[in-house]
Amino acid sequence: MKVLVAVKRVIDYNVKIRVKADHSDVDLTNVKMAMNPFCEIAVEEAVRLKEKGVATEVIAVSVGPKAAQEQLRTALALGADRAIHIETDERAESLAVAKLLAKVVEEEQPGLVVLGKQAIDTDNNQTGQMLAALTGLPQGTFASEVAVDGDKVNVTREIDGGLQTIALTLPAIVTTDLRLNEPRYAKLPDIMKAKKKPLDVKTPADYGVEVASKVSLLKVESPAERKGGVKVASVDELIDKLKNEAKVL
Amino acid sequence: MSILVLADLHEGQLAGATAHVVAAAQAIGGDIDVLVAGDGVQAAAEAAAKLDGVSKVRVADNTVYAHQLAEPIGALLVELADGYTHVLASASTTGKNVLPRLAALKDVSQLSDVLGVESADTFLRPIYAGNAIATVKSDDTLKVITIRTTGFDAVGSSGSATIEAVDVVVENSQSSFVKEELAKSDRPELGGAKVVISGGRGMGNGDNFKLLDGIADKLGAAIGASRAAVDAGFVPNDMQVGQTGKIVAPDLYIAVGISGAIQHLAGMKDSKVIVAINKDDEAPIFQVADYGLVGDLFEILPELESKL
Ligand SMILES: Cc1cc2nc3c(=O)[nH]c(=O)nc-3n(C[C@H](O)[C@H](O)[C@H](O)COP(=O)(O)OP(=O)(O)OC[C@H]3O[C@@H](n4cnc5c(N)ncnc54)[C@H](O)[C@@H]3O)c2cc1C
Ligand SMILES: Nc1ncnc2c1ncn2[C@@H]1O[C@H](COP(=O)(O)O)[C@@H](O)[C@H]1O
Numbered sequence: 001m002k003v004l005v006a007v008k009r010v011i012d013y014n015v016k017i018r019v020k021a022d023h024s025d026v027d028l029t030n031v032k033m034a035m036n037p038f039c040e041i042a043v044e045e046a047v048r049l050k051e052k053g054v055a056t057e058v059i060a061v062s063v064g065p066k067a068a069q070e071q072l073r074t075a076l077a078l079g080a081d082r083a084i085h086i087e088t089d090e091r092a093e094s095l096a097v098a099k100l101l102a103k104v105v106e107e108e109q110p111g112l113v114v115l116g117k118q119a120i121d122t123d124n125n126q127t128g129q130m131l132a133a134l135t136g137l138p139q140g141t142f143a144s145e146v147a148v149d150g151d152k153v154n155v156t157r158e159i160d161g162g163l164q165t166i167a168l169t170l171p172a173i174v175t176t177d178l179r180l181n182e183p184r185y186a187k188l189p190d191i192m193k194a195k196k197k198p199l200d201v202k203t204p205a206d207y208g209v210e211v212a213s214k215v216s217l218l219k220v221e222s223p224a225e226r227k228g229g230v231k232v233a234s235v236d237e238l239i240d241k242l243k244n245e246a247k248v249l
Numbered sequence: 250m251s252i253l254v255l256a257d258l259h260e261g262q263l264a265g266a267t268a269h270v271v272a273a274a275q276a277i278g279g280d281i282d283v284l285v286a287g288d289g290v291q292a293a294a295e296a297a298a299k300l301d302g303v304s305k306v307r308v309a310d311n312t313v314y315a316h317q318l319a320e321p322i323g324a325l326l327v328e329l330a331d332g333y334t335h336v337l338a339s340a341s342t343t344g345k346n347v348l349p350r351l352a353a354l355k356d357v358s359q360l361s362d363v364l365g366v367e368s369a370d371t372f373l374r375p376i377y378a379g380n381a382i383a384t385v386k387s388d389d390t391l392k393v394i395t396i397r398t399t400g401f402d403a404v405g406s407s408g409s410a411t412i413e414a415v416d417v418v419v420e421n422s423q424s425s426f427v428k429e430e431l432a433k434s435d436r437p438e439l440g441g442a443k444v445v446i447s448g449g450r451g452m453g454n455g456d457n458f459k460l461l462d463g464i465a466d467k468l469g470a471a472i473g474a475s476r477a478a479v480d481a482g483f484v485p486n487d488m489q490v491g492q493t494g495k496i497v498a499p500d501l502y503i504a505v506g507i508s509g510a511i512q513h514l515a516g517m518k519d520s521k522v523i524v525a526i527n528k529d530d531e532a533p534i535f536q537v538a539d540y541g542l543v544g545d546l547f548e549i550l551p552e553l554e555s556k557l
Contacts, residue, residue: 016511017377026381094349095358118493122376124361129319129349138423139319141346144486154427158486159342160440160495161259165427166318172423178493179480214388215358218371220381226518229539231530235552238524238542246522246539248444248501249468249557 001111001170003046003055006101007039007075009068010121023219035071038116040078041176044183045146046114047079054148057081059108063092063100069199076194077186083199086207093213094122096204098130103207105135110171112153117142117175128175138168142177250279250369253307253329255338255347256297258287258317260431263296265441266339268403273396274337275302275404276366282307284329284415286322288315299406309415316426317343323350324419330355330391334369340395340496348395357389364400373400378492378515398440399498399519432487439488442471444501445517447490448483449475451506451527451546455483460547461505463554473497473517475507491516506546509534526550 011017012032020027035043049055060075062068063086072083086100105113118125132139140146140155144163147154148170156165158177186194204211232238242249252274257264267283274281281302285294286309294308307329313321326347330336336351338344340362352359364382365373371386372394439445446461446468458472465472473490474483490497492515502520507513509525509532517523518537525538528545535541542549 011377013512017380019381026377093358095353095356098353120378120492122361123378123492124359125345126349126352126359126361129346130353130359132319133323133350133353139346139350140424141319142342157342159429160487162429162431162485162487164316164429167425167427169423177486178476179486213358215360216386216388218384218386220376220383223375223379223382223518226523226537228536229523229541231535231541231543235542235549235556238540238553239556241540242501242522242524246501248522 001055002057002059002108003049004104004108004110004113005039005042005046005058005060005075005080006113006115006127007043007060007062007071008036008116008119009033009062009064009071010036010119013037013120019220019222023221025217025220033067035074036116036119038118038176040183041178041180042114042116043075043078043080044181045176048181049148050079059084059110061086061101061104063088063097065089072199073194074186076197077191078184082197085199085201086204087201088204088211090211092211093215094124094126095130096209096211096213098127098134099209100204100207101131102134103209112171113173115173115175117177128173132173137171137173139173140166140168141175143174144177144179146174146180250277250334251332252277252279252281252335252337253333254281254283255326255336255344256283256285256293257339257341257343258290258293261287261289261293263293265403265438266341266398267297268300268406269398269401270337270339270396271300271302271404272401273363273366276401277335277369279334280304284309286314286325287317288312294412298410298412299408301404301406301408303408303410306410306412307415308412309417311418313418313421317347318421318424318426319346319350320424321419321421322347325417326351327354328417329415333391335392335394337394337396340397344395348393352393355391355393357391357393358387359393359395360385360387361395362397363394364397378511379518380511397496399496432485436465437469437471439471439473439490439495439497443499444468444470445473445497445499446470446503446505447473447475447507448478448505449507450477450481452478452483458484460550464550464557467554467557475513504534505550507534508532509537
């Protein structure tokens, strides 16, 4: 079966963001960008499925500006076989991305679609669930274990109370949590090879999908800064401060 | 305005989060109904009916809704959403799992993790791990929203809403429940605890987390952890605090052997008072801590326990 993975280009997780002076958005000029960490985990899972002989082909898809091709090349270097770039300079929200991915699912008929559980820029945590609803396929979100077994897949999910395992019929949609796997690094020869792998460029119009959303961003602000407090010299001083100054004990 | 709140359940009982979501609904204003969906949820429905501000509790009690699997609960919400202007759920793993399905099938956006209400169509939500707060306006006819419970004080429970059975039963042949491994603990729930004490990689191993037990007992605290501590297998995943774990905002948060990565801070920096215990006096956690104690946690924790 084919496995489709969705990868998003986002700010590198180590970067501390700044809000623009006019509060219109965060400032992304000259900021280091990378593949969303949860998408790295998604690519890794798909590649492992191929290495185990469960997947026959791994296809990476990204929606975004031209530069998103960098992240697709990374996916190819990590072991994806080909890539689809749906190019748009508009801010593509989760719903629009899910609609586009649903079209790709219709075209490619994958047995499994793997997405990250959340993009670390918008922190939405929606796209996989939306894709499942739009395609009518079952979903296993926040996965820490994925076990394909014939025409079923067992997904262990990280839920608030602990772990939950569910069985889904295939094809299915899975979103990755942090502990699903530890992504590998791309090796130089693979990065070279990735340059020759096929990468199709499409537009939302090719799929008849409208990217604009009815949600508008009015302003972006920095959260109230916490001022660092004081260092205490001993446990006794700490307890005293907590009792008499902070009054939380 | 007319608002439907999807109740959160914990082992069949009404979870504390729901009272916060009802508070968010009150901030929006309008009639508030609560949907309790599950298998054997009469007690939860009765608890929901007591929440202040609720006019009606709708109960879908059927085996197909057991364990709140996404496909049937999503389908139920689609059936019931007509007539409402807003559908709300907490940003719990259940709310996050189910609500985007409703949004997609109604062809509307979802606003995730809303922590402030400006008006019936304008909301505040954190982005970039809480390092920026966005004000967003939705022109969708139906607003689908998950609520960050720490943003809203829980409503009281002196109400008496009517309870009405919902007889919508949906089919589900695509997903089935296999098993659950739920952490058992006598401690307060992380999300609602007044005091939280969390351990990080500095704890060294899972056994050493016992050093936090005595202190947690004395303070009535919940115990949390950093991702590094969870990844290393010291403690289970449900204890992770942070951008991609639980969001907490207790009166007192004590971080032990935690460096203070952005992703961890995202989950706890709205705590009222933060204490950091770390042997590295330059650890970033000290930049957000009200009280920092530099030193070896293996010496500090036993002393702290004995002196509390
Ligand atoms: C996509 C993504 C999502 C993430 N989500 C989360 C999340 O939700 N929550 C989260 O916590 N992290 C998250 N992380 C991970 C985060 O970036 C950090 O790696 C993690 O928080 C580090 O955990 P730590 O502070 O326990 O470990 P470290 O950074 O290794 O810090 C250990 C600390 O312990 C101190 N220490 C060691 N020994 C002692 C001692 N004997 N006494 C006192 N102090 C001692 C050290 O000085 C050090 O400061 C995420 C990362 C990514 C990429
Ligand atoms: N622009 C995009 N292109 C490709 N995949 C995306 C895009 N946006 C979101 N996704 C996928 O959906 C996951 C969850 O994103 P979100 O729901 O937006 O938080 C990501 O980890 C990706 O796998």
